[in-house]
Amino acid sequence: MEAALVTLLARSTREQLYAPALAPVADIVDTVRYPVLSAVARFGPISAADIAIHVGTDRTVASRHAAALETAGLLTRDVDPADARAWLLQLTPRGRSVIRGIRSRMAATIEASMADWPDGVADAFVDGLERFSRALTE
Amino acid sequence: MEAALVTLLARSTREQLYAPALAPVADIVDTVRYPVLSAVARFGPISAADIAIHVGTDRTVASRHAAALETAGLLTRDVDPADARAWLLQLTPRGRSVIRGIRSRMAATIEASMADWPDGVADAFVDGLERFSRALTE
DNA sequence: TATTGTTATACTCTATAACTATA
DNA sequence: TATAGTTATAGAGTATAACAATA
Numbered sequence: 001m002e003a004a005l006v007t008l009l010a011r012s013t014r015e016q017l018y019a020p021a022l023a024p025v026a027d028i029v030d031t032v033r034y035p036v037l038s039a040v041a042r043f044g045p046i047s048a049a050d051i052a053i054h055v056g057t058d059r060t061v062a063s064r065h066a067a068a069l070e071t072a073g074l075l076t077r078d079v080d081p082a083d084a085r086a087w088l089l090q091l092t093p094r095g096r097s098v099i100r101g102i103r104s105r106m107a108a109t110i111e112a113s114m115a116d117w118p119d120g121v122a123d124a125f126v127d128g129l130e131r132f133s134r135a136l137t138e
Numbered sequence: 139m140e141a142a143l144v145t146l147l148a149r150s151t152r153e154q155l156y157a158p159a160l161a162p163v164a165d166i167v168d169t170v171r172y173p174v175l176s177a178v179a180r181f182g183p184i185s186a187a188d189i190a191i192h193v194g195t196d197r198t199v200a201s202r203h204a205a206a207l208e209t210a211g212l213l214t215r216d217v218d219p220a221d222a223r224a225w226l227l228q229l230t231p232r233g234r235s236v237i238r239g240i241r242s243r244m245a246a247t248i249e250a251s252m253a254d255w256p257d258g259v260a261d262a263f264v265d266g267l268e269r270f271s272r273a274l275t276e
Numbered sequence: 277t278a279t280t281g282t283t284a285t286a287c288t289c290t291a292t293a294a295c296t297a298t299a
Numbered sequence: 300t301a302t303a304g305t306t307a308t309a310g311a312g313t314a315t316a317a318c319a320a321t322a
Contacts, residue, residue: 001248001264002241004271006176009152011290012194013274017147032312038144049280056150058314063281085280085321103140110139113273117266125266126139128259133142135251136151149313170289187303196291201304223298223303 021106025098028072034102036065037091040075041099045088047080054137074098159243163236166210172240174203175229178213179237183226185218192275212236 007013018031029037039054040046046054052062066089069075074095080086091099114122145151156169167175177192178184184192190200204227207213212233218224229237252260 001267002244003176003180004264004268005155005244005248006173007271007275008146008267009155010173010194011149014147016194016274017143035144035148038141042141047280056148056154057312059281060283060315061313064283067282080280083280083322087281106140106143110143113270117269121262121266121269124259124262125270126142128255128263128266129139129146130142131255131259132251132263133145136154137145185303195289197304198292198306199290202306205305218303221299221303225304 017106017109020109021102024101024105028074029069029098029102033065033069036062037069037074037095037099040066040069040089041091041096044075045078045090047086047088049086051089069095155244155247158247159240162239162243166212167207167236167240171203171207174200175207175212175233175237178204178207178227179229179234182213183216183228185224185226187224189227207233 015031018034022029022031022034035055036051039051043050043054048063048066049059051066052059055062066075066077070077073092075089075091077087077089080088114125153169156172160167160169160172173193174189177189181188181192186201186204187197189204190197193200204213204215208215211230213227213229215225215227218226252263
């Protein structure tokens with residue numbers, strides 16, 4: 001298992017998995033900004049500080065990526081009515097459309113690589129993957 | 139699944155999974171050199187050019203990491219008897235001992251995070267992970 | 277006093293280009 | 300001519316430090 005994990009965690013694997021899904025929108029979303037966009041999609045409206053926690057980077061990094069995604073028209077930043085220091089990040093209709101396309105292409109890539117797996121193995125893997133991911137973020 | 143995959147592929151996840159396993163040898167093996175060491179353990183004796191393919195980086199990067207690991211006494215570089223241009227990388231006894239320790243600590247971390255999983259789920263996950271990793275490298 | 281967000285800066289890691297030596 | 304390995308250089312991405320504004 002160690003070998004499989006080392007392979008999966010390699011930087012090149014991330015590029016390899018993201019590249020085909022991001023290709024059509026490569027000019028506005030790259031492999032480092034996509035995690036921010038994905039987190040806003042899942043947890044928004046959310047502040048940049050909380051995004052940083054989910055994405056696992058420093059606040060300054062999340063802030064810069066969010067600014068870039070705002071410039072690209074994929075998300076908006078509105079003052080948090082409950083805290084004037086914070087900005088709440090939220091997807092624009094264009095952002096929602098872009099992420100829908102990315103997810104659908106990513107799913108196609110993944111499903112293709114599992115096409116010849118025995119029945120049930122893929123479902124069990126996805127189940128385990130979700131458990132493992134949850135364990136990491138707790 | 140997309141969310142779980144984004145989490146797993148995050149740079150911070152790699153650090154989080156490797157950190158406890160590498161801590162005792164942090165002065166000689168870090169998270170970017172470990173994949174090189176692991177590949178030498180699995181495929182050695184092997185040339186730097188082939189290591190680069192397995193690790194998914196450029197030749198120059200693999201070469202530098204290998205040089206550092208040699209300086210640390212974890213691997214040796216001997217001229218390939220079949221090709222005087224190439225150097226064959228191979229673990230030293232110390233290198234084997236170090237990687238044994240890393241793998242055992244990594245296994246402990248992973249097993250701990252799966253401790254409360256239902257019977258069979260962990261095995262199915264590992265099976266799927268290995269299949270998925272193989273699909274990525276082909 | 278602590279926290280949010282931002283900017284300037286330095287650091288790490290990587291790829292590209294150029295070179296030598298060998299096939 | 301092509302490939303293995305190395306070194307110098309530039310680029311991308313990140314964290315640290317310092318700042319203003321608000322809790």
